[in-house]
Amino acid sequence: MLNPLFLAQRAARFRSMAEGGPLDFLIVGGGISGAMLHDVLCRRGYRVAMVDKSDFASGTSQASGMLVWGGLLYLKNLDFATVASLCKARKALMEKCARQIKPLDIHYLTGGAPAASKAFVWAALQFYWLLGGCELDRPRFKKCPSGDALIYQEGMLCESDSRFVIDQIAAQDSEQSIALNHCRVATASRDSSHGLWRIGLNDELTGTEHQVTAKVLINAAGVWADELNRLAGLESRYKHVFSKGVYLAFPRGDSVEARIYPMLGRNDVLTHVPWGPVSMWGPTETSIQNMKAGFSADRDDVRFLLDQARRQLRGQHRAEDVVSIRCGIRPLVVPRNYNREEYPLSLSRRHQVEIHKEKMAITMYGGKFTSAMTVAEHTANLLKRWIPPARFSPPTRHHAPETRIHDGLGHAFVTPEWARDRESCATLEDYLRRRTNIAQWMPRMGLGHQNEQRDALLETASAFTDEPNHAEAMVCAYEQRVRSLYDPLLSA
Numbered sequence: 001m002l003n004p005l006f007l008a009q010r011a012a013r014f015r016s017m018a019e020g021g022p023l024d025f026l027i028v029g030g031g032i033s034g035a036m037l038h039d040v041l042c043r044r045g046y047r048v049a050m051v052d053k054s055d056f057a058s059g060t061s062q063a064s065g066m067l068v069w070g071g072l073l074y075l076k077n078l079d080f081a082t083v084a085s086l087c088k089a090r091k092a093l094m095e096k097c098a099r100q101i102k103p104l105d106i107h108y109l110t111g112g113a114p115a116a117s118k119a120f121v122w123a124a125l126q127f128y129w130l131l132g133g134c135e136l137d138r139p140r141f142k143k144c145p146s147g148d149a150l151i152y153q154e155g156m157l158c159e160s161d162s163r164f165v166i167d168q169i170a171a172q173d174s175e176q177s178i179a180l181n182h183c184r185v186a187t188a189s190r191d192s193s194h195g196l197w198r199i200g201l202n203d204e205l206t207g208t209e210h211q212v213t214a215k216v217l218i219n220a221a222g223v224w225a226d227e228l229n230r231l232a233g234l235e236s237r238y239k240h241v242f243s244k245g246v247y248l249a250f251p252r253g254d255s256v257e258a259r260i261y262p263m264l265g266r267n268d269v270l271t272h273v274p275w276g277p278v279s280m281w282g283p284t285e286t287s288i289q290n291m292k293a294g295f296s297a298d299r300d301d302v303r304f305l306l307d308q309a310r311r312q313l314r315g316q317h318r319a320e321d322v323v324s325i326r327c328g329i330r331p332l333v334v335p336r337n338y339n340r341e342e343y344p345l346s347l348s349r350r351h352q353v354e355i356h357k358e359k360m361a362i363t364m365y366g367g368k369f370t371s372a373m374t375v376a377e378h379t380a381n382l383l384k385r386w387i388p389p390a391r392f393s394p395p396t397r398h399h400a401p402e403t404r405i406h407d408g409l410g411h412a413f414v415t416p417e418w419a420r421d422r423e424s425c426a427t428l429e430d431y432l433r434r435r436t437n438i439a440q441w442m443p444r445m446g447l448g449h450q451n452e453q454r455d456a457l458l459e460t461a462s463a464f465t466d467e468p469n470h471a472e473a474m475v476c477a478y479e480q481r482v483r484s485l486y487d488p489l490l491s492a
């Protein structure tokens, strides 16, 4: 049994979504695309709800490289338009979220490279800086004991990608603007005689079913966008193809520099970026057909990254040194009739907003963390042709969260009680993986190498239920997931 107060709040949200007439907009998907659009539409005074079938930010938005970047790598494809627009989006997002995004120096190591290729990288970085409107620090050369480097800047999310998404949502959650996680769209049909969408929702926590009506349906379901369009009977000129990306996190040690390395044997790069007590090494780039299998790393991904680390990084990078594994699928937009097989890096990372005019629906394809805010503003401008914004816009909430220093990590995280009452945090995993970084900064998803964090996890779990037996069951289920999904990836 989940915490009664939490369940009562949740029931009230379902009621306020269903009562009071049709919603202006129902957004499906609580990743960065949905959350940013939810934020913009709420600020414009609309009656909006956003639902996610799992936790907020539990899709691709929990697995990014956390860089707010202008797309340096896409210069290779001569895709200058995408790079220029990503640079513009980077500037806008860094200005709006100055407290949550900081500039990051990235070292491009040129140690053993021939002079001609150093000069080429130098010229490319200068060009990139110019395309970015000379906003961040100018690229510079640095002589280092570990090898010469060219240094350029990007933005980086300070806390984490999922935390960033949840902060956007928590600031807007009010009577006018509802956000519900663990709530799946099960049916969606257009009632053209009343000009409304009729949507069936399944509450994945309680098993109850709900009906809502909305004037406009917004598909922000990321890699599930095509699936949702099929469910809602929406045809599109586009579709997604999928590329899996995996990072390994190692103890950071004394490494404080973000670095970029060539991916040996492939025309791509890997990054090594400090993040709290760990450094993230990756990502891989693997084209996948089967999305279900793509959401977890496999032994080949781990082996590939360990091999690259052994050949390129200093220090120990063995399987037993891995602190955590991040894995996500990039949604890459292509025309509906696309059927080539190519290395996914050569596909554009642009976004595409498709308008299904007759049915009053919109699908958000592709895109990146970096561009999510500008895409949201662009989409909201399209939507105001259908429904003009209200003159009154509700104030946003700016409550400083209640935090506590984590004993093992020495870092302040939001408390489980605050996360439950103010951030719709329903489960132990929601808390350890997305409200805090505990599952990624402590080995074995926060349990510790020898389960030494089990008691701490049991105490955390008790915030999400009022029955001690249920807290114990939550921890057992979590342990089981670690043993079956995580441990085998790192075993010999």
Ligand SMILES: Cc1cc2nc3c(=O)[nH]c(=O)nc-3n(C[C@H](O)[C@H](O)[C@H](O)COP(=O)(O)OP(=O)(O)OC[C@H]3O[C@@H](n4cnc5c(N)ncnc54)[C@H](O)[C@@H]3O)c2cc1C
Residues within 6 Å of the ligand: 028, 029, 030, 031, 032, 033, 034, 051, 052, 053, 054, 055, 056, 057, 058, 059, 060, 061, 062, 063, 064, 065, 066, 067, 068, 069, 183, 184, 185, 186, 220, 221, 222, 223, 224, 228, 243, 244, 245, 246, 283, 327, 328, 329, 330, 331, 366, 367, 368, 369, 370, 371
């Ligand atoms: C390895 C990797 C590294 C990356 N690095 C960067 C980076 O450094 N910088 C950058 O800008 N971008 C980066 N990206 C890209 C970025 O992470 C994604 O573009 C972005 O997170 C996509 O967000 P989204 O909201 O569109 O999708 P998602 O985050 O996947 O959200 C979609 C949501 O829809 C929900 N949903 C689906 N179907 C339903 C349904 N029927 N009912 C209810 N809910 C539903 C899902 O549960 C999910 O939470 C990276 C991506 C990967 C994989």
